[in-house]
Amino acid sequence: MARLARLALTDDELDHYASQLDAILSHISRIQAVNVEGVEPTGNPLKDVNVLRPDVVEPSLSQQDALAQAPRAEDGRFAVPRILGEPE
Numbered sequence: 001m002a003r004l005a006r007l008a009l010t011d012d013e014l015d016h017y018a019s020q021l022d023a024i025l026s027h028i029s030r031i032q033a034v035n036v037e038g039v040e041p042t043g044n045p046l047k048d049v050n051v052l053r054p055d056v057v058e059p060s061l062s063q064q065d066a067l068a069q070a071p072r073a074e075d076g077r078f079a080v081p082r083i084l085g086e087p088e
Helices: 011-032 063-068
Strands: none
Touching: none
């Protein structure tokens, strides 16, 4: 799992996180074993759905002001270090 997430972990860290993952999976197994037959789902007891605020244009930073605060900007966009893949 660490390899998929591109995490470089030491053997001690792997052992530590493996035991934590085992504990989490054990808790999930206990939850899955609960008999919920006849229990009505209450994932969201509130009846409000998709409550939105009015879409009103308000003053905000200009692109130039926002980019002025950035450590690096290129072509009118924030520039950040590459973390995935090969350079083009």
